[in-house]
Amino acid sequence: MAHPPNKSHGRISIAASAAPRDLMSGVSRLQGAWLARVITLFPDVFPGVLGASLTGKALSDGLWRLETTDLRLFGDGKHRNVDDTPAGGGAGMVLRADVMGKAIRHVQQNADHPLVFLSPRGKPFDQAMAQRFAAAPGLTLISGRFEGLDQRVIDHFEIEEVSLGDFVMTGGEIAAQAVIDATVRLLPGVIGNSASLEEESFSNGLLEHPQYTRPAVWEDREIPSVLTSGNHQEVSRWRQEEAERLTRDRRPDLWKARSED
Numbered sequence: 001m002a003h004p005p006n007k008s009h010g011r012i013s014i015a016a017s018a019a020p021r022d023l024m025s026g027v028s029r030l031q032g033a034w035l036a037r038v039i040t041l042f043p044d045v046f047p048g049v050l051g052a053s054l055t056g057k058a059l060s061d062g063l064w065r066l067e068t069t070d071l072r073l074f075g076d077g078k079h080r081n082v083d084d085t086p087a088g089g090g091a092g093m094v095l096r097a098d099v100m101g102k103a104i105r106h107v108q109q110n111a112d113h114p115l116v117f118l119s120p121r122g123k124p125f126d127q128a129m130a131q132r133f134a135a136a137p138g139l140t141l142i143s144g145r146f147e148g149l150d151q152r153v154i155d156h157f158e159i160e161e162v163s164l165g166d167f168v169m170t171g172g173e174i175a176a177q178a179v180i181d182a183t184v185r186l187l188p189g190v191i192g193n194s195a196s197l198e199e200e201s202f203s204n205g206l207l208e209h210p211q212y213t214r215p216a217v218w219e220d221r222e223i224p225s226v227l228t229s230g231n232h233q234e235v236s237r238w239r240q241e242e243a244e245r246l247t248r249d250r251r252p253d254l255w256k257a258r259s260e261d
């Protein structure tokens with residue numbers, strides 16, 4: 001094998017100048033940290049955007065871990081084939097059950113980690129799902145390519161299919177990064193101010209109210225005066241009304257679900 005099937009990202013690097021106590025606390029955080037595993041034909045695109053900003057800092061601080069597994073290394077024969085033509089004919093190629101099965105058995109040693117195949121056919125990903133994944137010790141994601149994955153693997157391992165939305169991408173890697181991003185930001189310590197999580201879209205069944213910041217006037221447009229009034233009760237009321245207005249106008253599905261609760 002050219003390189004090991006699993007590749008870890010963002011482990012804490014041990015600098016010679018670090019004091020022993022710093023290293024101890026860093027390592028213990030890393031060991032128990034939430035673990036994202038991704039089976040993919042393109043391990044090099046990770047951590048990708050997850051390596052930037054808050055998720056990137058949390059990764060290098062050991063608040064969560066990321067392991068990619070190269071599906072190609074479980075491929076068949078000299079050319080490490082991972083796909084074959086669809087049974088029954090038709091366009092494209094399908095990821096083979098035997099190859100993916102080996103990769104899953106290699107990776108999924110923890111039965112308490114949800115096992116997810118990213119697929120446009122799956123249940124739409126939402127905030128409640130991100131909360132469920134964040135509450136588990138980790139998550140294993142299978143990134144598809146070509147026409148998808150042999151159904152027998154999905155059935156055999158009882159894999160949950162999750163979709164990023166009603167559109168078709170070339171592969172599951174972007175979807176995997178989106179799911180991991182939305183989940184990791186819910187882990188304790190990743191977002192400095194946890195109050196911002198409580199107020200944002202979907203946390204209370206509503207879209208978030210509009211946001212403004214300086215300058216006070218831009219292109220003749222002013223910040224709504226209530227937001228600069230200093231009256232916190234009025235600000236809260238305005239935000240709630242705006243959140244409700246936006247949700248009613250843009251997401252009648254959310255609005256209906258909220259009124260049925």
Ligand SMILES: C[S@@+](CC[C@H](N)C(=O)[O-])C[C@H]1O[C@@H](n2cnc3c(N)ncnc32)[C@H](O)[C@@H]1O
Nearest residue numbers: 118119144147148163164168169170171172175
């Ligand atoms: C070209 S797509 C396959 C589409 C499949 N033939 C279909 O019609 O449902 C290749 C891979 O990209 C990923 N993918 C594409 N769109 C996606 C979406 N909306 N959500 C999650 N994953 C997606 C999946 O892993 C999928 O197996």
